[in-house]
Amino acid sequence: MAVESRARDYSLIGPEGAKAQEKGLAGAAWYQSPIPRKQLKDLMQRSDGPALRDTAIWIAALALSGSAAAWLWGTWWCVPAFFVYGVLYGSSSDSRWHECGHRTAFKTRWMNDVVYQLACFMILREPTVWRWSHARHHTDTIIVGRDPEIAVPRPAYIPGILLNLFALKSGAKAVRLLFIHAAGRLAPEEETFIPEAEHGRVYVVARIYLAIFAAVAAACAAVASILPAMLIGLPTFYGGWLAVVFGVTQHAGLAEDILDHRLNSRTVTMNPLLRFLYWNMNYHVEHHMFPAVPYHALPRLHAVVKSDCPPPYPSLWAAYAEIVPALLRQSKDPSYCVRRMPGAVAGSR
Amino acid sequence: MSGAPAAIWVAACAADDVEREDVVRFDHDGRTYAIYHSPDDAYYATDGLCTHEEAHLAEGFVSGTIIECPKHNGRFDYRTGEAKGAPVCVNLKIYPVKIEAGRIFIDLA
Numbered sequence: 311m312a313v314e315s316r317a318r319d320y321s322l323i324g325p326e327g328a329k330a331q332e333k334g335l336a337g338a339a340w341y342q343s344p345i346p347r348k349q350l351k352d353l354m355q356r357s358d359g360p361a362l363r364d365t366a367i368w369i370a371a372l373a374l375s376g377s378a379a380a381w382l383w384g385t386w387w388c389v390p391a392f393f394v395y396g397v398l399y400g401s402s403s404d405s406r407w408h409e410c411g412h413r414t415a416f417k418t419r420w421m422n423d424v425v426y427q428l429a430c431f432m433i434l435r436e437p438t439v440w441r442w443s444h445a446r447h448h449t450d451t452i453i454v455g456r457d458p459e460i461a462v463p464r465p466a467y468i469p470g471i472l473l474n475l476f477a478l479k480s481g482a483k484a485v486r487l488l489f490i491h492a493a494g495r496l497a498p499e500e501e502t503f504i505p506e507a508e509h510g511r512v513y514v515v516a517r518i519y520l521a522i523f524a525a526v527a528a529a530c531a532a533v534a535s536i537l538p539a540m541l542i543g544l545p546t547f548y549g550g551w552l553a554v555v556f557g558v559t560q561h562a563g564l565a566e567d568i569l570d571h572r573l574n575s576r577t578v579t580m581n582p583l584l585r586f587l588y589w590n591m592n593y594h595v596e597h598h599m600f601p602a603v604p605y606h607a608l609p610r611l612h613a614v615v616k617s618d619c620p621p622p623y624p625s626l627w628a629a630y631a632e633i634v635p636a637l638l639r640q641s642k643d644p645s646y647c648v649r650r651m652p653g654a655v656a657g658s659r
Numbered sequence: 660m661s662g663a664p665a666a667i668w669v670a671a672c673a674a675d676d677v678e679r680e681d682v683v684r685f686d687h688d689g690r691t692y693a694i695y696h697s698p699d700d701a702y703y704a705t706d707g708l709c710t711h712e713e714a715h716l717a718e719g720f721v722s723g724t725i726i727e728c729p730k731h732n733g734r735f736d737y738r739t740g741e742a743k744g745a746p747v748c749v750n751l752k753i754y755p756v757k758i759e760a761g762r763i764f765i766d767l768a
Contacts, residue, residue: 337712351681354720412732417722438745445731445746449712505748602720602729 317644318454320463322499326455330567335453341570342599343618353603353611356417360606361409364586365425368406372398376541383537392540396549397587400477403432404553405589405605411441414604415589431519433553434477434484434546436491438511439500446503448601452566452574458503462562464644466637471558475551491516552587559629560594563636565647571598572651577612577622578629595619620650668757668764674702675761682726682737684717687767692754693717694763695737697724702756703737704765710742710749 319326330336345353375398379391406429409415410422430437443458450456462471473479490497494513496504504512522542529538536544565573578592585592593608596615603611616622623629632648639646671685677696684707685692691707693716705726709716714730721727726737733747740751755766 347681351720356720356722413734414732441745445711448731507748508745600729602727602732 317465318463320454320460322455322458322502324455327502328455330450330453330455333567335450335567335569336456337449338569340451340599341572343615345600345614349614350600350603353600353607353614355607356414356604357606358417358421360604361415361421361425364589365406367586368398368402380537380541383535383540392545392548395541396545397552398549399432399545400547400549401552401556402587402589403429404550404557405587405591407433407435407437407440408444408591409589409605411437411444412601414602431522432546433550434481434519436484436488436512436515436519438508438515439487439491439504442504442508443500448598451571451598452561452564452568454566458499460566461557461560462637464566464647465641466562468637468641471554474554477547477550481547481550488516488519492520555626556584556588556591558633559592559623559626563633563640563648565649571595572619573649576629577619578626579622579624580626584626664768666755666766667768669767671704671763671765673761674758674763677702677763680721680723682717682719682721684715685765691715692765693726693737694756694765695721695726697738702758702763704754704756704763705735705737705740706752709733709747710751711747716751 327336372395375391375395379388379395382388382391406415406425410426410429413419413422415425416422427437430440447457447459452460454460470479477484487497491512496509496512526538526542530536559576559578561574561576564575568574572595575595575598577595580588580592590605590608591597593612596603596608596611596619597605599615600611612622623632636646636648669687671687671692671694672683674696677683677694679696679700680698682693682695685694685704686707693705693707695703695705697703705716707716708714709719709728709730711728711731711733714728716726716728716735719727719729721737724736724738725734725743727734728747731746733745734743735741735747735751736743737751737753740753742748742750757764757766
């Protein structure tokens with residue numbers, strides 16, 4: 311059997327997008343596990359309580375670790391404080407922008423929007439761009455040429471993933487796009503998923519972000535120290551590693567171009583601390599199948615659909631025990647992917 | 660002479676079929692509609708597909724007088740069809756509703 315060694319074009323403006331449309335993969339109907347309407351309605355109920363509690367803990371932990379880091383600046387004791395602060399700032403912001411972007415974390419709309427804006431800044435994801443990017447990701451999850459959020463294209467570029475542990479590749483791209491947007495332009499790919507009416511908002515926010523970073527740089531110059539940047543801006547880079555560790559588990563090594571989230575997404579069992587940091591996004595199959603269910607109800611949703619889904623990975627280690635060999639194999643054979651439910655009929659509803 | 664087309668009332672479902680603060684799907688003549696029962700016991704009807712990317716709204720979440728699309732969480736006021744912000748930008752078409760003998764009729768004129 312011939313091995314497909316040629317890498318596919320993952321660009322949204324290349325030939326794969328048109329092919330996906332021809333094959334009926336764009337904007338298609340996806341498989342959903344059957345759930346009685348009454349039960350689904352109950353799972354979709356919104357509440358401010360869990361997210362208010364979690365956000366209060368998150369902000370308090372940020373304030374505490376950030377204050378400790380600043381106070382201990384100049385000693386080695388600041389290292390563990392920055393470690394905690396960085397993870398809370400650069401990694402936990404990932405799930406916060408995500409959940410609040412769906413506007414399901416809080417019942418109250420403005421609370422979702424406030425935390426969304428804050429978390430987007432922390433992880434350097436421009437809010438308007440990523441709102442539309444993520445909508446497309448949910449429409450066309452891991453459909454090549456359509457999904458702008460395929461984190462690990464085939465063949466995997468392992469050095470790129472390692473660089474992203476400190477946001478060196480993704481962060482550099484984000485900064486470059488900030489300048490493009492601040493100049494009043496979008497990248498060609500972004501024009502395919504951001505409506506024209508929203509372009510002005512992108513430009514304004516990019517200029518605000520750059521103004522904030524300029525103010526931080528000025529503060530560093532004024533105090534002749536990088537401490538201000540260690541608290542605002544740089545944590546996106548030195549604290550972003552856990553978001554990558556979590557994020558790679560979501561889809562890497564699984565099927566492309568298939569209309570069934572059970573075959574292109576992973577659910578990984580995690581301990582309560584990691585689930586707090588990740589806001590239950592480890593229930594990723596469930597989230598993609600029913601994005602209207604808030605993060606705090608995902609464990610209950612998991613219990614409802616688990617008999618219709620592949621067994622969850624019992625730990626991050628277990629997930630990576632599958633992902634790493636799969637990515638290495640894909641480097642030689644990009645057509646390879648992990649298949650966990652060979653009997654599943656994709657696209658059936 | 661009035662320019663308004665004559666009403667075309669079509670029986671959609673029994674009023675009891677729609678729980679309070681919920682939505683059901685109604686298909687007719689190759690089109691799909693959504694029928695809502697509001698918390699104050701009124702009934703409403705809209706087009707059944709989200710104006711953003713055509714997900715079935717009847718699979719979405721009703722909160723008060725808002726229907727939230729199940730796919731991208733776009734929100735509409737189902738009484739007026741008004742889109743309430745990104746990712747939905749285009750309003751939803753609404754249809755008059757009446758109840759007769761326990762059945763919901765919508766005017767598809």
